[in-house]
Amino acid sequence: MSALIGLRGVSRMLGGEIPTTLVADIDLEIESGKFTAIVGPSGSGKSSLMYLLGLLDVPTAGEVTIAGRATRNLDEDARAELRLAHLGFVFQFHFLLPEFSARDNVMLPMRALGRFSDAENRRRADALLDRLGLSPHAGKRPDQLSGGQRQRVAVARALANEPAVLLADEPTGNLDSASSGQVISLLKDVAAAEGRAVVVVTHDQGIAAGADRIVTLIDGRIAADQARAAG
Amino acid sequence: MNLVFDIALTHIRFRLRQTVVGLLGVATGVGFSVMMAALMEGSQRDFIRQLVDSLPHVSVTDERRAPPVQPAEDVYAAVTFHGLSTDQGRKGIVNPLATVAALESWVPGALAPSVQTKAVARFGGRDTTASVIGIEPRREIHVSQLARQMTHGDLDALFKAPNAVILGDTLARKIGVRTGNSIILATAEGRAFLAQVVGLFHSGVRQIDENQIYTLARTAQVLSGRTALVNEIRVRVDDAMTARDVAARIERQTGYKSVSWQEAHEDILSAFKIRNAIMFMVVGAILLVASFGTFNIISTITHEKARDIAILKSLGLKERSVRSIFVIEAAAIGLLGCLVGFLLGYGLCLGMGLIEFKTGFTDAKRLPIHYSALHYLLAGAVALASSLVAGFFPARRAARVHPVEIIRGAS
Numbered sequence: 289m290s291a292l293i294g295l296r297g298v299s300r301m302l303g304g305e306i307p308t309t310l311v312a313d314i315d316l317e318i319e320s321g322k323f324t325a326i327v328g329p330s331g332s333g334k335s336s337l338m339y340l341l342g343l344l345d346v347p348t349a350g351e352v353t354i355a356g357r358a359t360r361n362l363d364e365d366a367r368a369e370l371r372l373a374h375l376g377f378v379f380q381f382h383f384l385l386p387e388f389s390a391r392d393n394v395m396l397p398m399r400a401l402g403r404f405s406d407a408e409n410r411r412r413a414d415a416l417l418d419r420l421g422l423s424p425h426a427g428k429r430p431d432q433l434s435g436g437q438r439q440r441v442a443v444a445r446a447l448a449n450e451p452a453v454l455l456a457d458e459p460t461g462n463l464d465s466a467s468s469g470q471v472i473s474l475l476k477d478v479a480a481a482e483g484r485a486v487v488v489v490t491h492d493q494g495i496a497a498g499a500d501r502i503v504t505l506i507d508g509r510i511a512a513d514q515a516r517a518a519g
Numbered sequence: 520m521n522l523v524f525d526i527a528l529t530h531i532r533f534r535l536r537q538t539v540v541g542l543l544g545v546a547t548g549v550g551f552s553v554m555m556a557a558l559m560e561g562s563q564r565d566f567i568r569q570l571v572d573s574l575p576h577v578s579v580t581d582e583r584r585a586p587p588v589q590p591a592e593d594v595y596a597a598v599t600f601h602g603l604s605t606d607q608g609r610k611g612i613v614n615p616l617a618t619v620a621a622l623e624s625w626v627p628g629a630l631a632p633s634v635q636t637k638a639v640a641r642f643g644g645r646d647t648t649a650s651v652i653g654i655e656p657r658r659e660i661h662v663s664q665l666a667r668q669m670t671h672g673d674l675d676a677l678f679k680a681p682n683a684v685i686l687g688d689t690l691a692r693k694i695g696v697r698t699g700n701s702i703i704l705a706t707a708e709g710r711a712f713l714a715q716v717v718g719l720f721h722s723g724v725r726q727i728d729e730n731q732i733y734t735l736a737r738t739a740q741v742l743s744g745r746t747a748l749v750n751e752i753r754v755r756v757d758d759a760m761t762a763r764d765v766a767a768r769i770e771r772q773t774g775y776k777s778v779s780w781q782e783a784h785e786d787i788l789s790a791f792k793i794r795n796a797i798m799f800m801v802v803g804a805i806l807l808v809a810s811f812g813t814f815n816i817i818s819t820i821t822h823e824k825a826r827d828i829a830i831l832k833s834l835g836l837k838e839r840s841v842r843s844i845f846v847i848e849a850a851a852i853g854l855l856g857c858l859v860g861f862l863l864g865y866g867l868c869l870g871m872g873l874i875e876f877k878t879g880f881t882d883a884k885r886l887p888i889h890y891s892a893l894h895y896l897l898a899g900a901v902a903l904a905s906s907l908v909a910g911f912f913p914a915r916r917a918a919r920v921h922p923v924e925i926i927r928g929a930s
């Protein structure tokens with residue numbers, strides 16, 4: 289398996305009168321086709337690690353590579369381009385644009401990337417929504433959808449540009465168990481069937497138990513990195 | 520549609536009340552600026568037009584700007600004369616017909632020699648001092664608006680009666696005279712004769728209408744006691760704005776004091792410059808206030824949309840794209856505000872143009888409005904530019920938002 293994202297000796301400190309360490313000395317490789325769960329107690333640095341993996345934050349030490357490309361010296365625009373082309377995000381809150389329909393929200397990253405025509409983007413967005421069972425709701429705005437439906441639209445949006453890595457931060461944190469199951473099953477399918485790397489930050493031991501790999505963080509450091517045996 | 524445009528226009532559409540408030544702010548600023556500029560320029564043009572119409576563009580008089588150099592000064596360097604005064608009586612322009620002919624060869628316009636003197640006009644026990652202007656009607660029609668200003672009779676009537684005169688209508692009312700009456704014109708030197716009123720004129724300028732009497736040049740010469748006297752050559756140039764240059768050239772050529780209408784009213788024209796500066800400051804202030812409204816609205820939108828901005832950036836939108844969204848919103852508010860402002864401004868101009876007013880110096884008339892595309896262009900450009908500036912700063916702040924800070928706070 290090739291490493292899509294690599295972290296070498298990555299630390300993230302917050303300055304101020306009392307410096308705070310969010311994560312320290314992280315060495316981690318994210319491989320394609322794997323469903324990786326990052327677990328740990330609150331404040332252990334799970335979300336901070338995900339932001340670093342997703343180039344949303346910049347390490348104070350160490351190096352983050354995306355598809356073998358070092359990102360330390362990239363400016364914000366270049367990092368944005370990498371995010372747009374290679375990464376997809378799902379957050380605890382759906383963060384859909386409230387004025388846009390589900391379809392339009394899914395089309396946002398496609399339009400930003402500009403790889404296809406509007407008609408093709410629309411066709412692809414409809415196909416994604418169909419796959420997620422949201423076809424009847426494609427024209428609805430987020431306030432007309434249930435919590436689970438919104439989060440599935442957010443997953444569809446994250447998959448819009450067919451990213452190599454899908455990063456999800458507590459994607460089921462605001463969902464009931466039924467919706468939660470749907471979303472996790474979807475993410476697992478993305479990893480297994482499409483060969484994408486899926487990284488999920490979660491508190492939920494049930495989700496973690498079903499992962500191919502569990503990375504446990506304690507006080508900003510990797511305390512355990514367990515791979516589940518294949519089969 | 521481009522994604523950035525789409526998001527910007529969606530924000531505007533979904534925040535209709537805010538958009539309308541911002542738009543109305545800009546529209547009010549633009550509308551009132553257009554109205555004010557139209558009113559100010561209208562009144563200025565109207566005033567200048569009246570000046571230009573009622574007075575000769577250039578007045579060549581039998582005076583000189585400086586006393587002529589005395590022969591002794593020419594011969595002896597040590598000799599100087601102080602306190603020289605001009606002759607008591609006006610000499611008149613030397614060889615006026617030749618002078619007029621010489622000027623006519625190049626002056627772009629018309630010339631008319633005239634005779635100016637003072638007299639007391641008396642009728643039925645009432646009298647008033649008046650300025651008597653002796654004219655040649657055939658030439659006069661080319662240098663003044665007198666023929667058009669006649670309310671009773673016409674200029675040719677001056678030829679139809681001995682000592683015929685045309686009076687300003689206010690002067691006629693003042694002494695109670697009508698067309699056909701005979702008045703006495705008397706000078707300070709004791710000359711007096713009976714003159715027949717053959718017409719009345721109304722220029723609209725009170726000072727002229729209550730002080731001036733027109734007669735034939737030869738009648739004025741008799742009244743002044745100087746036959747063949749011509750003490751003024753009045754010039755009307757084809758382009759009134761060239762009067763200053765024409766006057767300077769005439770003065771160089773003839774040596775006589777030549778005063779253009781601009782020089783004669785330098786103080787008023789200077790006052791217009793100050794007035795225009797004040798107008799531009801006021802208009803600028805109005806538009807500045809309107810831009811604060813746009814700034815406020817874009818700031819509010821960027822504040823409300825902080826979470827959307829964060830997610831757009833996390834998806835991979837670049838800072839300049841995020842900035843563009845809000846600059847486009849400001850530009851759209853500015854542009855729509857301009858368009859509504861243009862309509863408002865035009866409507867206000869039409870409305871103001873219906874208002875009638877009267878001063879002690881002029882006739883009752885409607886407010887003069889000057890319609891010019893330049894007013895709209897200027898107000899629109901300033902409003903649009905200030906909207907863009909007002910939108911740029913909150914847009915720049917929004918574009919610099921760190922998505923992690925917002926996402927952490929919202930999760």
